[in-house]
Amino acid sequence: MSDTLIRLAHVEKSFVKGKEKISIFEHLDMTIPRGDFVAIMGPSGSGKTTLLNMLGGIDTPTAGEISFDGQRIDQYNERQLSKWRSDHVGFIFQFYNLMPMLNAAQNVELPLLLKPLSASQRKQNVAAALEVVSLADRAKHYPREMSGGQQQRVAIARAIVSDPQLLLCDEPTGDLDRTVADEILAMLQLLNKELGKTIVMVTHDPAAARYAKRTLHLDKGKFVEREELAA
Amino acid sequence: MSLASQVSAVVRMNVKSIGQRFWPSLSTVVAVMLVVLVLLSFLAMANGFQQTIRGAGRDDVAIVLRAGATTELNSGLSRDQVRLLGEGPGVAHDANGDALLSPELFVIADGKKKATGLKANLPLRGIGAAGAGLRDNLKIAEGRMFASGSNELVVGRGVQREFENFDLGSKVTLGKSQWVVVGIFETGGSVFESELWADLPVVQSLFNRTAAVQTVRAKLDGPDGLQKFKDYATNDPRLKLDVLSETQYFSDQASQTSGLIQYLGWPLAIAMAFGALAGALNTMYSAVLSRTREIATLRAIGYGGFPAFVGTLVESLVLAAVGGCIGALAAWIFFDGLSATTLGASFTQVVFKFEMSPKLVEQGLVLGMAIGLIGGLLPAFRAARVPIIAGLAER
Ligand SMILES: Nc1ncnc2c1ncn2[C@@H]1O[C@H](COP(=O)(O)OP(=O)(O)OP(=O)(O)O)[C@@H](O)[C@H]1O
Numbered sequence: 001m002s003d004t005l006i007r008l009a010h011v012e013k014s015f016v017k018g019k020e021k022i023s024i025f026e027h028l029d030m031t032i033p034r035g036d037f038v039a040i041m042g043p044s045g046s047g048k049t050t051l052l053n054m055l056g057g058i059d060t061p062t063a064g065e066i067s068f069d070g071q072r073i074d075q076y077n078e079r080q081l082s083k084w085r086s087d088h089v090g091f092i093f094q095f096y097n098l099m100p101m102l103n104a105a106q107n108v109e110l111p112l113l114l115k116p117l118s119a120s121q122r123k124q125n126v127a128a129a130l131e132v133v134s135l136a137d138r139a140k141h142y143p144r145e146m147s148g149g150q151q152q153r154v155a156i157a158r159a160i161v162s163d164p165q166l167l168l169c170d171e172p173t174g175d176l177d178r179t180v181a182d183e184i185l186a187m188l189q190l191l192n193k194e195l196g197k198t199i200v201m202v203t204h205d206p207a208a209a210r211y212a213k214r215t216l217h218l219d220k221g222k223f224v225e226r227e228e229l230a231a
Numbered sequence: 232m233s234l235a236s237q238v239s240a241v242v243r244m245n246v247k248s249i250g251q252r253f254w255p256s257l258s259t260v261v262a263v264m265l266v267v268l269v270l271l272s273f274l275a276m277a278n279g280f281q282q283t284i285r286g287a288g289r290d291d292v293a294i295v296l297r298a299g300a301t302t303e304l305n306s307g308l309s310r311d312q313v314r315l316l317g318e319g320p321g322v323a324h325d326a327n328g329d330a331l332l333s334p335e336l337f338v339i340a341d342g343k344k345k346a347t348g349l350k351a352n353l354p355l356r357g358i359g360a361a362g363a364g365l366r367d368n369l370k371i372a373e374g375r376m377f378a379s380g381s382n383e384l385v386v387g388r389g390v391q392r393e394f395e396n397f398d399l400g401s402k403v404t405l406g407k408s409q410w411v412v413v414g415i416f417e418t419g420g421s422v423f424e425s426e427l428w429a430d431l432p433v434v435q436s437l438f439n440r441t442a443a444v445q446t447v448r449a450k451l452d453g454p455d456g457l458q459k460f461k462d463y464a465t466n467d468p469r470l471k472l473d474v475l476s477e478t479q480y481f482s483d484q485a486s487q488t489s490g491l492i493q494y495l496g497w498p499l500a501i502a503m504a505f506g507a508l509a510g511a512l513n514t515m516y517s518a519v520l521s522r523t524r525e526i527a528t529l530r531a532i533g534y535g536g537f538p539a540f541v542g543t544l545v546e547s548l549v550l551a552a553v554g555g556c557i558g559a560l561a562a563w564i565f566f567d568g569l570s571a572t573t574l575g576a577s578f579t580q581v582v583f584k585f586e587m588s589p590k591l592v593e594q595g596l597v598l599g600m601a602i603g604l605i606g607g608l609l610p611a612f613r614a615a616r617v618p619i620i621a622g623l624a625e626r
């Protein structure tokens with residue numbers, strides 16, 4: 001096992017809109033070591049979400065290579081990508097994206113239904129994941145009965161329940177106030193430190209970025225890489 | 232196994248979400264319910280009519296009509312023909328050696344309907360001495376049989392129920408003559424209960440139809456009796472008559488009218504079904520739209536499009552099934568056994584009951600589920616194809 005978890009080489013991404021070709025990335029290189037916690041910042045429209053989507057295998061580059069653990073995921077077809085995502089990636093969204101009809105435990109169980117696990121094994125894993133986010137006592141609660149911070153913790157439990165190596169977070173605290181945001185960010189930091197999860201987090205908030213090990217600035221499709229100094 | 236659990240999780244989710252879109256879901260349920268209700272009301276009517284008419288017929292009774300006549304009203308037989316028929320093969324005889332044969336005359340009289348107060352046609356049947364014995368399940372429920380040679384009537388239960396002044400002991404004017412009701416008879420709900428019966432010679436004379444007979448009913452003497460009697464009555468140059476079993480005759484009569492009822496009912500129900508289908512499509516498309524982000528989230532997690540497809544389809548089928556079942560139940564409660572009268576093939580009032588059956592309910596449910604299936608299919612395809620990236624961007 002090498003130390004590099006993700007490698008982007010000469011990644012190009014463009015959209016065709018009518019006759020126009022909108023180029024977002026012309027030539028992007030990037031390396032994310034195993035166990036990293038990267039914050040990605042940048043102005044609106046700079047391509048942060050697009051990059052995250054490509055890292056997570058829900059979008060594909062127009063040209064170039066993306067490898068994960070040495071595997072060329074840019075060459076996977078949709079089915080392979082689906083399988084790969086369920087094995088290796090946990091997503092955390094700005095608006096939590098929980099299923100309103102399912103309670104916390106059922107939401108957390110969703111990724112496990114893709115695995116050949118027995119019901120009792122699933123139950124165990126769900127309980128463990130809810131324990132990690134300190135929501136064991138809320139297992140039977142529905143999203144509408146929980147605060148934004150609690151919902152995001154359920155979403156984190158869902159993201160880690162099948163033990164993926166990579167967590168991708170798009171503005172995970174964008175909808176939360178400072179105190180709750182700090183709670184969530186501390187939790188992500190813990191997952192990175194204690195469980196060794198590799199985390200890529202898009203954020204607009206410099207205070208949030210400070211929880212990461214490093215911050216990459218994206219502007220007009222290019223990185224401005226530097227060590228983020230504690231302000 | 233994991234596909235099954237994915238599908239069942241999504242199905243559970245979708246079915247639970249029905250309550251969330253309460254009004255559009257309810258409108259689909261109600262639309263399907265109305266379609267099923269309307270269809271079943273027509274089918275129950277046709278079915279009840281057919282059962283009533285067909286139930287009157289017997290396999291061991293032959294009915295003889297003038298060649299080419301389709302109903303009793305346009306048939307006619309001569310006195311000689313009646314006599315020759317009595318000598319024919321295949322006809323059963325009583326203990327005295329008399330042929331079990333009933334020449335019958337069928338005239339139209341007036342009655343006033345209790346429900347509307349309007350006049351309606353009532354069939355008065357003059358029957359021969361053997362006539363009553365040729366009817367199945369005949370029961371004189373009140374009073375007694377008419378005496379031969381007298382102007383006495385026995386009245387079918389249906390007539391007594393639906394028409395004014397046909398109770399036991401009533402004096403009735405039919406045509407220009409006076410009659411007395413001496414009995415009420417039942418034949419297990421069959422078409423005869425919509426008739427008045429009297430002695431044939433009396434009917435002939437009071438209605439100035441001396442010696443005229445329209446049909447002959449004959450009791451057959453065995454399983455091959457019909458064929459023997461038929462060969463005789465069709466081939467003998469003095470006869471050249473049509474012979475059918477009574478069952479056959481009635482079922483021919485019933486199929487015209489019940490066919491007509493069905494041909495009204497199906498197109499109406501199907502036209503309504505298209506309306507319900509438009510509603511179902513609308514409901515399900517909006518359901519898929521409102522779930523776009525949820526579906527995209529599941530796809531991001533690693534779910535395929537299939538669970539979303541099945542979930543949407545099942546949701547639609549559940550709505551249709553609920554509507555269909557309520558419609559069928561309501562039809563059964565409101566229409567089964569409902570009494571009605573309609574014009575029979577002989578332009579007389581036939582009293583019959585709407586009759587539901589599991590088979591009809593099945594047809595109603597099939598139509599209802601078809602609405603759910605088609606109404607769910609296109610939205611289900613859309614659900615399966617929700618684009619992940621755009622779907623996640625949805626708020
Ligand atoms: N499907 C698409 N078709 C055309 N253009 C697109 C598409 N998806 C994204 N874009 C464009 O690509 C650019 C980058 O989008 P992206 O969502 O990655 O930006 P972002 O950095 O995440 O912005 P924000 O901070 O507002 O979330 C934008 O200009 C956007 O309009």
Ligand SMILES: [Mg+2]
Pocket residue numbers: 048049050
């Ligand atoms: Mg974005």
